[in-house]
Amino acid sequence: xxxxxxxxxxxxxxxxxxxxxxPLLRGDPENPMRILMHMTERYGPVLxxxxxxxxxxLISEPEYFxxxxxxxxxxxxxxxxxxxxxxxxxxxxxxxxxxxxIRMPQQPAFHPDMFAEYIPYFLQAIQTKMDLWADLAKTGxxxxxxxxxWTLAADMICKALFDRDMPFNxxxxxxxxxxxxxxxxxxxxxxxKQAGEVFEMNDEDAAKSMETWASxxxxxxxxxxxxxxERTLLKMIEAAVADPTVPEFDTQxxxxxxxxxxxxxxxxxALTLAWALYETSxxxxxxxxxxxxxxxxxGDRPPTAADYSGLAYTRAVIQxxxxxxxxxxxxxRVAVEDDIIGGKEIKAGDRVTxxxxxxxxxxxxxxxxxxFRPERWMAGNAKKQxxxxxxxxxxxxxxxxxxxxxxxxxxxxxxxxLRRFRPEYVGANPAGISATVTLTPKGGLPFxxxxxx
Ligand code: HEM
Numbered sequence: 001x002x003x004x005x006x007x008x009x010x011x012x013x014x015x016x017x018x019x020x021x022x023p024l025l026r027g028d029p030e031n032p033m034r035i036l037m038h039m040t041e042r043y044g045p046v047l048x049x050x051x052x053x054x055x056x057x058l059i060s061e062p063e064y065f066x067x068x069x070x071x072x073x074x075x076x077x078x079x080x081x082x083x084x085x086x087x088x089x090x091x092x093x094x095x096x097x098x099x100x101x102i103r104m105p106q107q108p109a110f111h112p113d114m115f116a117e118y119i120p121y122f123l124q125a126i127q128t129k130m131d132l133w134a135d136l137a138k139t140g141x142x143x144x145x146x147x148x149x150w151t152l153a154a155d156m157i158c159k160a161l162f163d164r165d166m167p168f169n170x171x172x173x174x175x176x177x178x179x180x181x182x183x184x185x186x187x188x189x190x191x192x193k194q195a196g197e198v199f200e201m202n203d204e205d206a207a208k209s210m211e212t213w214a215s216x217x218x219x220x221x222x223x224x225x226x227x228x229x230e231r232t233l234l235k236m237i238e239a240a241v242a243d244p245t246v247p248e249f250d251t252q253x254x255x256x257x258x259x260x261x262x263x264x265x266x267x268x269x270a271l272t273l274a275w276a277l278y279e280t281s282x283x284x285x286x287x288x289x290x291x292x293x294x295x296x297x298x299g300d301r302p303p304t305a306a307d308y309s310g311l312a313y314t315r316a317v318i319q320x321x322x323x324x325x326x327x328x329x330x331x332x333r334v335a336v337e338d339d340i341i342g343g344k345e346i347k348a349g350d351r352v353t354x355x356x357x358x359x360x361x362x363x364x365x366x367x368x369x370x371x372f373r374p375e376r377w378m379a380g381n382a383k384k385q386x387x388x389x390x391x392x393x394x395x396x397x398x399x400x401x402x403x404x405x406x407x408x409x410x411x412x413x414x415x416x417x418l419r420r421f422r423p424e425y426v427g428a429n430p431a432g433i434s435a436t437v438t439l440t441p442k443g444g445l446p447f448x449x450x451x452x453x
Contacts, residue, residue, distance in 0.1 A: 030442070031433045033329065033357045040358050046342040048350070055350045057341075060358035062365070062388035064341050068333060068352060069388075069396035076333035076352055078398070083437065085210055086263050088256030101248055103401070105240040106257070109161060109233035110401050115408050116305035117231070118160035122409050123302050125155035126416050133421055137451040142426060145277055145445040149270035149413075150174045156409050157265050158220065161233040162258075167223035168216050176209035177267065217258035233261070261402075267438055268327040269406045276321040276414055278445050279372050281425040286374065287418050290314045294415040303412055315411045316377035322392035324372060329357040329439040331394055356391050357439065365389035422450045 028034045036058065040047055045061035059068065068076045080093040087093050091102040108114075129152045136143055151170035158164045221234070229235075237257055240249040280287040290313065297303070297310040308315075331354040339346040346352065361369045365386045366376070375381065388395060393403035400406075417423070425431075425447055432442030 029432065030430075032435045033361075033433060033439075036355060037358050037361060040355065044342070046344040048344065055347065057344075057346060057350050057352045058355055059341065059352060060355040060362070061342065062359055062386055062391075065354050065356075065359070065388045065391055065395060067341055068354060069331070069391075069394060069398065072339065073396050073398065075336050075339060077336055079332045079334045079351060086213070087260050089253065090256040090260035092260050092264060098248060099398075101246055102240075102253065102257070105236055105243070105246070105249070106233060107401065109231075109236055110405055112404055114231070115308075115405060118405070119303070119305055119308075119408070119412065121160035122156045122412055123416075125152060125159055126413050128155060129413075130417065130420055133417070133449055134451055137421065137449045140448060142446050142448050145274045145423070145425075145447045146270060146441065147171065147174050147444075148447075149273040149277070150177070150266060152413060153266040153269040153273070153409065154262060156269075156413075157261060159226065161261065162220055163225045163227060163229045163232045163234060164220055164223045165226060167219045173212065173216060173262075176212045177263065179206055179209040213259070216262060217255040220258055220262075221254070234258075264400075265402050265406070269402075269409055271325065271327045271438055271440060272318060272322055272406070273410045273413055274441070274445050275325040276317055276410065277417070277423050277447070278425050278431060278441070279321060279324075280317065280414075280418065281423050281447070282429075283372065286317060286372075287422070290317065290415060290418045294419045303415065305408075308408055308411065311411050311415055312378055313374060314415045315407060316374035317414065318407055318410045319377045320372060320374045323360045323366070323376075323390060324370075325433075325439050326356045326360055326392045327438045328392070328394070329435055330355055331391070354391070359389050359391070362389070420452060422452055423447050424450065 040058060040060040045059060045064060047058040047060075049056050049058060059065065074096075077095040078093055080087060084093070091099055091106070094102060129148070133148075151174060154170045154173070155166055158166045237249075237254045240246055241251055241254050243249065280290065293311055293313050294303075298307045303311075333352045333354070335346050335348055335350045335352055337348050359365060363369050366389070393400035425445060427441075427443070427446045431445060434440045434442040
């Protein structure tokens with residue numbers, strides 16, 4: 001059995017593709033994505049790079065995204081080495097028939113028909129957050145927005161999908177997640193420590209974080225249900241464990257599925273909302289438009305599923321945020337067999353990185369791509385987009401199971417939070433970017449908050 005300490009070290013070791021990409025990303029401390037963009041501009045949309053006996057192929061053209069994710073999806077399988085401690089053997093890491101067997105029993109929980117059932121629970125979590133923000137507004141203290149949105153996203157998932165109040169301290173778990181998802185920094189920190197620098201985090205802390213993380217799913221499963229609801233994701237997972245026709249779906253599988261949801265479904269949603277609050281804080285007219293839209297669509301009553309379609313501008317702000325800051329900036333696969341993409345040879349074993357950020361910022365596909373313009377997503381404008389040039393949720397059969405649901409969560413949260421508060425970003429302008437497994441704000445997004453009268 002692997003010890004927590006060796007897990008923690010595994011994150012930054014040679015097997016992690018994110019670690020391998022680190023040397024490429026140094027050189028532009030404010031936005032390492034720009035380096036990859038320059039490379040693809042200079043050397044083309046299919047760029048093989050040899051790094052320490054390993055070929056990584058950086059792909060940045062939408063038609064090749066389609067090739068890898070849709071047309072020849074079976075030739076490009078998942079690659080999760082280095083991230084096993086986070087995801088275990090959950091479906092996000094599997095391929096083929098096993099993946100299908102694990103995904104099928106869970107799929108109904110993400111059908112759009114379920115959203116109306118979830119919305120009251122999303123609203124409860126947002127209300128809890130607003131109560132906390134009212135206190136933060138009184139003290140005027142500076143706080144970290146990603147931590148705030150992470151705890152909100154975790155609460156929404158626990159209440160809506162698991163029928164549980166969070167049976168863990170989300171602020172503690174957030175810090176654990178940060179400690180061991182900062183994959184590249186793991187290695188950096190060790191190297192810089194050797195050079196005599198002092199860091200707060202060490203391997204022991206990382207190992208402790210691992211242990212805390214491993215304790216979260218059993219805590220969720222063991223906690224009392226809030227309402228004994230029959231149709232929840234957790235119930236579907238429990239039914240799959242009890243189903244003798246799917247022996248692969250054992251108790252460990254269930255634990256790992258929960259890990260996956262609490263990481264893949266929480267950090268991505270939280271980053272999107274935090275970046276959206278950052279952008280709207282810098283654009284008072286956008287924040288005002290969101291407030292007015294909420295007033296018109298649902299006024300003083302709680303928003304419902306029927307109101308969601310009316311929140312067109314707020315939803316467009318979320319979509320535009322995911323274009324500028326795709327939480328999953330690169331999708332990674334391993335080639336099973338040799339192939340040709342864009343005239344370039346792909347060899348079996350190559351690590352193929354689909355550079356979503358590059359396509360989202362490419363002037364070939366977007367007018368003034370660096371501009372934050374929610375209007376691109378409104379009134380038929382979205383139809384003009386080149387297919388596969390926007391892949392925040394991936395594409396094909398392995399696309400995000402919770403993508404549509406996350407848009408409901410974030411649209412409602414942004415609308416309600418901005419109607420009551422004026423969050424003010426007080427960090428460096430513009431905020432720097434740090435590319436770990438996800439696209440995170442470098443050093444966080446510090447905010448203060450005022451309550452609107
Ligand atoms: C803004 C929010 C989100 C973003 C940007 C996002 C992004 C993604 C992406 C890009 C993938 C595909 C990765 C690949 O092909 O390699 C993915 C897969 C996945 N996501 Fe999300 N996600 C979000 C929210 C959620 C939520 C709310 C949940 C569930 C509660 C979720 C659960 C999953 C799962 C389980 C998979 C794996 C699906 C499979 O392999 O069959 N995600 N997500």
